[in-house]
Amino acid sequence: xxxxxQSPRHEVTEMGQEVTLRCKPIxxxxxxxxxxxxxxxxxxxxxxxxxxxxxxxxxxxxxxxxAKMPNASFSTLKIQPxxxxxxxxxxxxxxxxxxxxxxxxxxxxxxxxx
Amino acid sequence: xxxxxxxxxxxxxxxxxxxxxxxxxxxxxxxxxxWYVQYPNRGLQFLLKYITGDNLVxxxxxxxxxxxxSQTSFHLKKPSALVSDSALYxxxxxxxxxxxxxxxxxxxxxxx
Numbered sequence: 001x002x003x004x005x006q007s008p009r010h011e012v013t014e015m016g017q018e019v020t021l022r023c024k025p026i027x028x029x030x031x032x033x034x035x036x037x038x039x040x041x042x043x044x045x046x047x048x049x050x051x052x053x054x055x056x057x058x059x060x061x062x063x064x065x066x067a068k069m070p071n072a073s074f075s076t077l078k079i080q081p082x083x084x085x086x087x088x089x090x091x092x093x094x095x096x097x098x099x100x101x102x103x104x105x106x107x108x109x110x111x112x113x114x
Numbered sequence: 115x116x117x118x119x120x121x122x123x124x125x126x127x128x129x130x131x132x133x134x135x136x137x138x139x140x141x142x143x144x145x146x147x148x149w150y151v152q153y154p155n156r157g158l159q160f161l162l163k164y165i166t167g168d169n170l171v172x173x174x175x176x177x178x179x180x181x182x183x184s185q186t187s188f189h190l191k192k193p194s195a196l197v198s199d200s201a202l203y204x205x206x207x208x209x210x211x212x213x214x215x216x217x218x219x220x221x222x223x224x225x226x
Contacts (some may be wrong), residue, residue, distance in 0.1 A: 004157070033214075042218045043158075043204070056213075091157055097206050099146045100165045105157030 002026070004106035006092050012112045018080040021109045024073055025094030033103060034067055034077050035091040043091075049075065050097055082113045116141035118207045120187070120217035128197045128225055135190040135220045137205030148206040149179055152219075158204060164188060195205040195224045 005024040013019060025032050034046040047057040052069045061065070064083070069075040079086055089110050093103040118139045127133045139145055146165055150158040162173025169181045179190045190203060200223050208214040 043216050045214075056186040093157075101165070102148055102150075102163055103158075103214065104160065105150075107155070109156045110155075 004092055004094050004104055006090075006106035006109050008109060009107065010110045010112075010114065013082060014114050015083055016034065016081045017113075019082045019086075019111060019113075021023050021077040021092075021111070023075045023077070023092030023106060025075070025092070026104055027073065029094035029096055029104070030072070031095045031103075032069060032075050032098045033093040033095075034075070036088045037108070038088045039092060046077070057092050066114065084113045087111055116213065116215050118205050118215050118217045119218045120203075120205055121161070122220050123218075124221045124223065126223045126225065129197050130194050133192050133195040133199070133222065133224070135203050135205075135222060137188045137190065137217060138186050139188060139205070139207045140186065141207050146208040147179075147181065148208065148214075149177070149188075149190050150174065150204040150206065150216075151175075152202040152204065153199075161190075161203075163214045195222075197224050197226055200224045 007022045026100040030051050036044045046059045047067045048055050049069045065079055067077045089108045091105050091108045093105045095101045095103040122139055148163045149161040151161050152158045161177050162171050163179045164171045172178045177192050179188055181188050202219045202221050204219050205217040206214055
């Protein structure tokens with residue numbers, strides 16, 4: 001079975017540019033999560049969708065960050081404008097919406113803002 | 115709100131020796147507890163979970179974890195460590211509200 005698919009795997013861009021990260025969750029999973037991982041702050045939850053609806057976006061750092069889930073098989077995380085401090089690895093994860101179910105992670109997008 | 119703590123940033127063991135990676139949790143109600151492993155340049159991979167029942171849970175790659183309600187702990191263990199077990203390990207707790215919290219991670223290094 002295909003796991004969570006993220007694209008691109010690596011992104012290098014200059015500050016001020018718009019960045020769009022993409023995620024395809026596992027088919028049938030109805031919860032989707034975006035995380036950011038850095039050495040300093042560890043793994044941070046940015047936003048959580050359930051059945052394509054954003055449930056908790058309290059982790060989104062600023063208005064420069066936005067996330068959408070137009071359908072059950074696709075989600076985007078956008079940063080506009082990007083800043084060097086946004087450099088991190090961004091992970092998407094999906095799961096069934098039951099507390100006992102584990103989250104399944106993609107391999108992440110390594111983002112570098114110059 | 116629930117939380118999870120991994121008191122050790124780093125654990126070093128020799129190959130063939132038993133390993134333990136510690137985790138304690140705080141949650142209202144019944145906890146769902148998870149362990150994940152992260153290899154370089156990869157996402158977190160699910161290892162095992164505790165939901166209910168037997169306090170000793172067996173998972174992938176020979177790992178197991180023991181749920182201890184009185185000590186609110188869920189330590190990860192393996193009887194004989196392999197060099198290939200070297201990775202970053204995360205403990206996580208989730209409640210019925212689907213709110214999941216990850217620990218800060220413990221870097222395990224197994225030396226030949």
